[in-house]
Amino acid sequence: MSCDHSRTSRRQFLENSTAALVASSLAAIPVGSFPAAAASATLPFTNAPTTPRRIILDTDPGVDDAMAIFLAVRSPELKIEAITPVCGNVPLSLTLPNALRLLEIAGRADIPVAAGASTPLVRRLITAKYVHGNNGLGGVEFPEPKIQPVAAPAVELIRSIVRKNPGEITIVAVGPLTNIATVLKTDPSIATLIKEIVVMGGSLSGGNITPSAEFNFYVDPEAARIVFDAGVPVTMVGLNVTERVLLREEQVRALEAAQNLVSQAAGKIMRATLERMRKGRDVTVVAMHDPLTVAHLIDPTILTLKDYYVQIETTGELTAGESVAFSGASPVRRSPPMDTGKLPPELPEEPFGPNSKVAVDVNVDKFFNLLLSRLTASA
Numbered sequence: 001m002s003c004d005h006s007r008t009s010r011r012q013f014l015e016n017s018t019a020a021l022v023a024s025s026l027a028a029i030p031v032g033s034f035p036a037a038a039a040s041a042t043l044p045f046t047n048a049p050t051t052p053r054r055i056i057l058d059t060d061p062g063v064d065d066a067m068a069i070f071l072a073v074r075s076p077e078l079k080i081e082a083i084t085p086v087c088g089n090v091p092l093s094l095t096l097p098n099a100l101r102l103l104e105i106a107g108r109a110d111i112p113v114a115a116g117a118s119t120p121l122v123r124r125l126i127t128a129k130y131v132h133g134n135n136g137l138g139g140v141e142f143p144e145p146k147i148q149p150v151a152a153p154a155v156e157l158i159r160s161i162v163r164k165n166p167g168e169i170t171i172v173a174v175g176p177l178t179n180i181a182t183v184l185k186t187d188p189s190i191a192t193l194i195k196e197i198v199v200m201g202g203s204l205s206g207g208n209i210t211p212s213a214e215f216n217f218y219v220d221p222e223a224a225r226i227v228f229d230a231g232v233p234v235t236m237v238g239l240n241v242t243e244r245v246l247l248r249e250e251q252v253r254a255l256e257a258a259q260n261l262v263s264q265a266a267g268k269i270m271r272a273t274l275e276r277m278r279k280g281r282d283v284t285v286v287a288m289h290d291p292l293t294v295a296h297l298i299d300p301t302i303l304t305l306k307d308y309y310v311q312i313e314t315t316g317e318l319t320a321g322e323s324v325a326f327s328g329a330s331p332v333r334r335s336p337p338m339d340t341g342k343l344p345p346e347l348p349e350e351p352f353g354p355n356s357k358v359a360v361d362v363n364v365d366k367f368f369n370l371l372l373s374r375l376t377a378s379a
Contacts, residue, residue: 052079053297054168056158058116059290060088060175061098063131063138063273067371068174068290069099070262073106074374077298080108081161081169084154086116088175088219089128090136093118095175098136100145105265109147116154117178120220128215131276138272142265154179159187166193172297173227174200174290176216181223184230196233199224200293202310202323203239204358213321214239217312221321225312234356236310237296238323241303241362242289249274251372258376266375288371295367296359302370304361307354326352 055078059065072078083103085095096115103111119125133139150157158179162169171194173180184191201216201224209215217224228234252274255267270286277286296303306327313322 052077053170054079054081054165055170055172055297056080056082056084056161057294058084058086058154058158058171058173058175058177058179059099060086060090060095060136061102062089062095062136062175062290063133063269064288064290065089065095065174066098066102066137066269067266067288067375068294069102070106070266071291071294071298071371071374072172073103073108073111074262074377075294075298078294080111081165082112082114082157084114084116084158084179086154086175086179087118087120087125087127088216089132090134091118091125091127092116094136096149097145100147100149101142102265104145104147105142105261107261112157113147113149114152114154114157115149117182120176120178121181121222123220123222126209126219128209131273133272133276138269138276140268140272155182155186158183159190162190162193167195169193170195170297171197172294173197174216174293176219177201177223177227178220181220181226184226184232188230191230191232194232196235197227198235198237198293198297199227200237200242200290202236202312202358204323204325204360205238205240207322208239208243210318210321212313212316212319214323217323218321221312221314224321224323225314228310228312228355231355234310235296235305235359236308236323236356237289237293237303237359239289241359242292243287244362245288245292245364245367247274247286247288251368254372254376260376260378263376288367291371292362292367295370299366299370302363302367303359305357306360308356308358309352309354310356310358325358328352 057069057072057080059069061069072080083099085092085099087095092115099113103109103113171180180197201214203214207213207218209218247270252267252270255263255270274286309326311324313319313324
């Protein structure tokens with residue numbers, strides 16, 4: 001399927017009230033029904049900070065991406081400046097409208113959405129439809145979104161927001177890093193203006209698409225390499241923690257029981273995903289990779305972080321996308337050079353220095369308490 005998607009003009013509303021339109025449209029979905037009123041953008045959480053953390057959410061929706069988007073929009077600790085879909089779990093032709101329809105369900109048409117990369121930097125796109133369904137949302141059919149993406153491409157929107165707000169924007173990247181790497185490659189000086197890049201990707205414990213590589217880094221290893229080499233503060237939330245947060249039957253039931261648009265949509269998506277998992281062997285299909293990454297920004301005590309020097313393998317035929325982590329005073333050693341018969345130049349040993357913080361432990365109960373309380377809360 002083609003990843004191309006024609007960009008349209010600034011978002012337009014076909015009804016005076018987007019929330020009312022969403023509620024009436026979703027009521028026609030055959031797998032159950034939604035309540036009549038759309039979710040409010042303002043939720044009654046009394047512990048909201050006076051100054052929310054400002055983020056750009058770069059994503060490839062994706063079932064767990066949908067949960068991450070819902071968690072972010074229902075958390076007053078975060079101010080979402082933009083959502084920038086990228087190809088990954090499914091092509092851009094699906095991730096872009098998925099992001100729009102998820103925001104519409106949540107009643108957040110105010111958040112700009114910009115189309116990102118339709119292919120990795122230099123590789124062919126490999127998707128994960130076998131996990132996320134043919135449409136990226138577990139096969140659950142939602143109405144076509146009425147809101148539209150902004151005219152500017154994702155790279156230009158990211159650059160504009162960061163440059164207008166130096167040191168204020170955290171980029172939360174829960175898909176392949178193509179969009180972010182393109183920003184850093186085309187505008188290298190912007191690296192000093194980004195507050196932090198929080199990445200769902202990589203692993204300290206092996207991969208989920210190959211024995212070596214996690215899916216996001218596997219799809220575009222060159223992009224991941226650029227991000228980790230850019231000198232921006234990076235936090236990596238990898239499989240070694242995300243595969244410990246598996247959504248269970250009782251948690252899906254809690255989503256289905258809550259009477260708001262977000263919980264009902266999340267329940268439908270995760271019910272379909274859970275049913276697919278039961279027919280296969282991969283229990284990590286229901287791992288909450290992306291919402292765990294967002295949850296860390298809301299409550300940093302959910303994850304335990306450790307300093308590492310992380311490098312991404314890009315040349316290995318069987319290991320491309322592998323995240324190789326050095327800790328402590330370990331030297332950074334490369335593969336030995338090929339024997340060409342000539343005396344090789346003396347290469348200095350690379351000094352060790354951490355370039356990222358990596359999640360090494362997770363409080364599973366605290367995470368699910370946060371996720372479910374936010375998604376099931378009354379509007």
